[in-house]
Amino acid sequence: MTTSNGQQVNCRIWHDGELIAETVHRSEIIEALHEPDRLAWIDFVDAHPADLAELIDALRLPPTEIEDAFAPNERPKVTRHGDHLFFTANTAKLIGPLGDSTEDRLQIKRISGFVLPAALVTFRRSDFDMAPVLHAWDQNPDLLKFGPRALVYGLMDTIVDGHFATIQQLDDDIESLEDVLFDQDRTGHTFQRQVYSLRKELVALRRVVLPMREVVNGLLRHGGRTNTELDGWYDDLYDHILRAGEWTESLRDMVISLFETNLSLQDARLNTTMRKLAAWAAIIAVPTAITGWFGQNVPYPGFSQPVGVWGSTIAIAVGSALMWWSFRRRGWL
Structure with a gap:
């Protein structure tokens, strides 16, 4: 659904894990968020706080959370207020192969959301690809009967999988540079620029990956004991995040070693x-x-x-x- 001011609103409603509606009229959104036997997902795309005044008042959302939801450079985190959680997380994706271009390859997109007792409300820009998340929800309908925490798990799992794909691509780029490290005819200005680009991308990726530990840990800590069936899934997700963080740190060390080794080889030559x-x-x-x-x-x-x-x-x-x-x-x- 698209409003008159260009704001897009997506909605899905499940009952016992079965999808029963994909379109909800704007006037029915507030009602859908309070149905105890339903699980709702409301997604606001390119929204502005002024457009959500009715929703903000109905849910009694704190102004600080609304400000964090629309802040451009907010750090990934989870906070609890009353009966709901607020979270924000970032995806990371590399665009194009490693080259000597001065443009940033690492594309970081952010999504924020509120975990309510019977609903998940998300805020994102139109350049945030939600298709993989919807696919993850459709692939695990049995989990959705456990409520909004299951929706959040599918979202976070998809984000972490994207982190792994990005880290793997950076690992491949580092290996390609290692192959030419000891070739004195190919470690000139282009090589140095590529190493610097990788180091810059890893620093930016580190700011995205490492805070995810606290995000998932916060979801586990504040999730209560109402959905213990999901704790195992979240524990597995937390393990994946730890592996992603360790992998990122090891790649960062490898890039530093690559840079220092190249300098040492230049001195030796x-x-x-x-x-x-x-x-x-x-x-x-x-x-x-x-x-x-x-x-x-x-x-x-x-x-x-x-x-x-x-x-x-x-x-x-x-x-x-x-x-x-x-x-x-x-x-x-």
Whole structure:
């Protein structure tokens, strides 16, 4: 349903886990949220607080929660007020392959919601893809008979699965950079930019993944003991979040190691280059010294005779060859 001001409102109603309605008139939304034998999901897309004044008054929602629901940079969290919970969480998705583009690949989308005794009310932007969540609910209809906590579980599980997919893609990108780390012809400016981009993306992803621990823990802590059947599902979800957080931290350490290893390799290559230059400079010094010596304006063995030219030439060749062999033996050349 779309209102006259462009705000979209989606709705679903279940009874004992069976979907019985997908469209509810706006005037029936408040009534649907208070039916004890029904489970309702009300979804507001691109909404504004002024458009929800009737709903806010009917549910007696605190102004602080409404402000948090529409704040652009709110941190993922769960808070309890009276008989309902407020939560906010973020999805994370990578757009496109790793490259040298300056545009951010990591797309973060936010969803907020209120968990009521018989309903779940969500607020999101139109760019937040709700299709995977609806698919998760349809795939587990038996869980929906346990109430709104089941809807929240399906939503959080889908979000965490998206985190895993993003982390896996970043892991693949890091492995691709590891393959070229020791190739000195491919670790130039582009490589450094890619490493910096990965590090920046992991920092942003870390801000999304790590707070999810407190979100799910808060849902478990404030969920009460009315739906103990769902506790096992939430425990499994919490385990997935811990794994995602640990994986993110390990990738962050790998990117730091990748960056530091590249710097160390560059220093080693520079030392090798300087050593080679020093070796060749020493070799060139041999003919310079000999020709300089034979260029003196005093008589020397072979002075003004062909034997002097041949003598100096042989001395240059032998001296240079000895220097080259000595440096080669030490690994300088």
